[in-house]
Amino acid sequence: MKNIHILLIGVLLTSAAACKKFVDTPVPKNELVSGLVFSDDKSATASVTGIYSNMNAFNYQYANILMSYLNGMLAGDVYYFSAFASYDVFKFNELLPSSQYVETMWGNQYGFIYQANSCIEGLTGAQGLTPAVRSQLLGEAYFVRAFMHFYLVNMYGDVPLITSTNYKVNNVKARENTAVVYDTIISDLKKAESLMGADYPTGKRIRPNKAAASALLARAYLYTGKWPEAEAAANAVLTNGRYSLLQDLNSVFLADSREALWQLQPVNVAGGRNTWEGFATVPATATGTAIFRLDSVNLIHKFDTTTDLRFKKWVDNRKAAATGNIAYYFPYKYKVRTSTSSTITENSMVMRLAEQFLIRAEARIQQDKLTEGRSDLDSIRLRAGLTALPTSLDKPALLLATEKERQLELFAEWGHRWFDLKRTGRAPAVLKPIKGDKWQDTDVLYPIPAAARSTNINLTQNLGYN
């Protein structure tokens, strides 16, 4: 009997001791613990470039189709060739809190903000990184955080301002006043401007640098009516010898073009695809269909179609088979649908120099520096093969000219037209005639997504969506 008990107890004691150790698991082989991520230059860099990869990995995720074409639909410039519920709500400005892409854009931008905050927190205390690398990466993280907040605040109005990874705090945050969000955007961009280098880290213009931060800062000042600051920030970019307007419009959207301030490198290049934009708009065959098209009344008719090179180079059309007449137009800034070459020739443009001319123009006109402002507009017009604006134009006329030039220059790029109409308060006047009864003045803001409100009772809804 005695032996049995000793045996039993022995078995159990051995097992008890072995247990604790037994369930200490190693880290999975396909993950890297946070402490190690910020311990060397390469993985720390990957923590930031991961954001760019995810921004552009899929066509209905964030950049490209969603930001450029759906926002273009809201402004009446772009339309989808067929009836499709998820796009029709954009076409008719009938967004619902439950609309798919209203939720996608909200969630994904906050996802990037989380990662940017993780990087800021990880990089801030990081040891063992090359100081210049650490500084550049930290600058990029602040830049990304500002970039996302900028688009959020312009799409949704007041939005929660997220500046840490503390989910308990962030989960219940209410919407922050737009002015406060802008304060953070501007302060983040100033930090980014001072932290980032003037050179692109790997030579390619696929990661933001100091000039990209100044450029976004110029835009933020413009949107908040800080004209002198906007002019100064844009001026800093425009006087940077690294950038210039390309006379050949067919080269503007090529990878590392001299006009590019920041481009996203295409990452999901299955089937020889370059950019998602090109893939979605350039028809597959000579008789194929373009899926995203340009509205002939609201956009095409505003071009001087005989001289404007932008119309000639950045717009293409399909003819109706039966009559040979032009059936529809589509954006042709990106020209590659798929390529048999393994070299990527086009990158997805996020920010480019032309916008800086337009920002400085507007900021100067607003400060009554009409001549300087007009000359900035003319820089853009002359490049497009147009003549200079008449010197007789007064301030309101010049502001309208700026609005038009922005529309014709930046169409189908990152929602510029939509945000312009909204920030200048011109949306009702311009869009009511186009959209008819579907238009309500409250449509200038997206609804706060239903999924966001159902998970956070502190979020209020925008007017017109209750």
Next chain:
Amino acid sequence: MRLTVLLIIAGCLRVSAASYAQSVSVSLKNVPLEEVFATVKQQTGFLFFYDRDMLTATKPVTIKARNQALTAFLAAVFSNQPLDYAIKDKTIFLKRKPVTAPETPQQAQPLTGTVKDQEGQVLIGVSIKVKGTTKGVVTDVNGKFSINAGPGDVLVLSYIGFEPYEVQVSNQGPLTLVMKPAVSALDEAVIIGYGTTIRRKNTGSISTVQSKDIADQPVLDPLAALQGRVSGLMITSSNGLPGSSFNVMLRGRNSILGATDPLYIVDGVPFVTDPLNQFNSANGTQSPLASISPDDIERIDILKDADATAIYGSRAGNGVILITTKKGKAGQTRFNLNVTSGGSKVANLLDMLNTQQYLEMRREAFANDGKTPDENTAPDLVTWDQNANTNWQKMMIGNTANFTNVSASLSGGTEQTRFLFSGTYDHQTTVMPNSLPFRKAGSHFSLDHTGLGGKFKATLSANYNFIQDKSIATDLTGYYNLAPNFPIYDSTGKYFWFGNSFLNPVAMLHRTSDARTSSLIANSTLRYTILPGLNAKVSLGYTKRDMKQVQAYPLISQNPQNTTGSFSYFGNSDLASWIVEPQIDYTRQISKGELQLLAGATWQGDLLQGERINAENFVNDGLLEDIKSAGRLTPISSTYNFYRYTSGFGRITYNWDGKYIVNASFRRDGSTRFGPDNRFGNFGAVGAAWVFSEENFLRNNQVLSYGKLRASAGVTGSDRIGNYQYLESWSSTSYPYDGTPGLTPARLPNGTYRWEETRKLEAALELGFLQDKLLFNTNFYRNVSSNMLVAFMLSPQVGFTEITDNFPAKVLNTGWEFDLTSVNIRRKDFEWRTMFNLSFNRNELMEYPGIESSTYKDVYVVGKSLSIVKGFRFGGIDPETGKAIILAADPDSPQDPDDYNILGKTMPDFFGGLQNTFSYKGLELDVLFQFVKQEGPLLNYGYLSQAYGTIYNKDISALGRWRQKGDQASVPMATTLANNSFYDYYRVSSGVWGDASFIRLKNIALRYNLSKVLSRYKVNNLSVILSGQNLLTITSYDGFDPETQGLRMPPMKTITAGLKLTL
């Protein structure tokens, strides 16, 4: 570990004695021996250690002694008793005297013999007694016995799982005694965690399904055979295609997270049920349990309450399903062959509008919207053939599938060594147009060896299965609503494509999916009997499953409008799992009771690895399944899941005279799924039973032959949350940026969550009437789960939509279960048996502190089931406008579409099964009905439902649509607007939610045993079997099927014929 304490207590059962005198002074006359013992203990402190049964044959004692030495005194006392003794320390051990001198001349020769079962296999360990005496022996490993008895004596045989047997000795032998299996289900063995017992003595809640009911059904997955047979167990098919998985729910849903899968144990070894798919095929993910062939299963035991499951501790919250595979039996070598073949069709197809009705609805929709159809918005009205009428359902899922199953086994062996070897082959096609075979080949091997005079026993079993599922990537059922005049081909004979959002389902058939799964389950148990009643045992198990998938998407199957060329997916996963479980069990008689102790420990490790690669730029579409022929490979995901698990466990059972039984179990578990500080948890249960029919006042009662009351309470748990949720780490992005992969946070980590707990309470009454011909069980249970592990929904502004955490919510599952087994008629040639089960479950979110401000405020309601579904209240169709009227939640307040109401719940109100078995001579008929009372989403429910009048066909409910002012319509008016708020609300409203109850003729099997006819040939058994599955469903549900619901392949109606041969 707390187990140690338990065993130390057990150790203290040894009795210690103080120091006393070593001599005795007594004067006793005709007293029982026990009185002598008492005196000795009192005077000397010596204790007697014995089995009370030994005393029954002793004679009264008359003795006088004065200061007699203890040894001399004992010698005198035992001189004419049938007992001997030995002194060790202060204890006197009694044992029976070897019977030496022939007391009666006619018993000079001991009676010898062998005990066998009806199949001629010897029975080891049968207890044999001579009636009216204390003489008793046990059969040896050869089933042989030798006992002092002679003609005229009556032998009483008893053995677990067999009917007690009495026989009068008529000659001196050697005898061959045959025992019959227990007719009373109460004496059948029941498998419990780490052991066996019999139903009569069991303190827990356990249901059993035997091989006969499993193997004769034309199913590939053992889970399918359990539908309708087990009270408390709700099994729902997820899809009608072969190999698809099942949703299993035992006694309701305990967890907010929703995982209801029980723990599966195959031959004592946990079976990891993580699906291996890297990407879905038409049947979703493949059911892991399909890797076990139903033909190889001996029995399945379902453990439900705390008493039965707590020995499995943390993983037993959702119950435990024990699968026991077939083993060899000693005796003649036998060969079995089963061949089954048949066909299947989809159980139900929908009635859709024909082309004329469809086009009429479309024109009406344009008219209602004030729009003119054109070639872009209405190709079906403008350009497509107005007379084409394709029945997409018939074309895509209306074919006949074939079913063939062949299985053969060889078994036999001696009493020392037994073996079983079997092989099965299944071939099944689908109801989709191409043949798309699903093949399964498997073999099963089992070996038992008993040696060292019965002291050592080894069991080894191995199960290897290979499954090849050649299917397509997508279930084609979803194309049921394609416009009936959608052209398959264009004018040039190529596939027709429209826009980029329509797919041509016929072109889809060119896409292939090939999934190959192999699985090896090997386990062995080594047992050594150290002392009588004390066994040491170790179970060893190793499981390896792997899956290789290839899906090819040739150019011809793709819309030229948005294709980037042909491509393929390659997926690989493999899972290796091992386990070691040493155990010790000890059984001893204490007074009139039997004490059983069990202690053990577990070490388990799993590793799941895999990756998915997308391939493109192929030289030629003929090479799509060759990864080397791809011009570009993109790794999409890699899987790495390492899991370890360790425990110590123990159990004490004390059974007093078959009347009062107490059972306590305990387990301490550690799991790597928790953060470093929270890895261990304690679980346990206590159960008790009172077999009141054994009490004197009920013994020999003519009506009530058996009665037991039992109850149990305990705590079990769950760690079903996936791995690494506590780990703060980063993983690589899908695509590299600037030449190197980016990193992205792998998750929002939480290092502090702990085990989820389920406290289970159960009370049950088991009754047997008329010699147990009618058995009736009633169970009541009340399980409360707390410390909920949830994927806590976060507001998306956090950057993640969820985090794993405990939540102080409580979920109640309470219910009643009724089981009835009855032999209605038993005649010489005719027998009619009925089995009936009925289960009620009420699921309720009992508490959820702060739900109003939580992320679940729109999902759950305190006091309601976890399975509630919310939607709008449908108030009929407005006769004026033709639009759906959405009522406010509060009927008195004005309409507010934001008002979301509870539409109903998806968990059933009650469910059960009724099986009748009739046998007449060699003919046997089994009829099983399954019934479920539930509600659910109807055909037109959900965000995938298209409005009446868009370019999708509708079912014939469209005929009741609103057409003009004043119409009292049942469904909204036709409209082309894909996004119209009235249909958007309607499709998630009470208008498309309703009754999904059904009664289904689950299985009908007719067997005819031809053995008698063929008795002159050397055939042991030859039967023919006709079987039908899902032949009839009675339901008012308007979709494909009330069981699978939704737009997926409904279950099949199957008819098979089979042949069973035993040589």
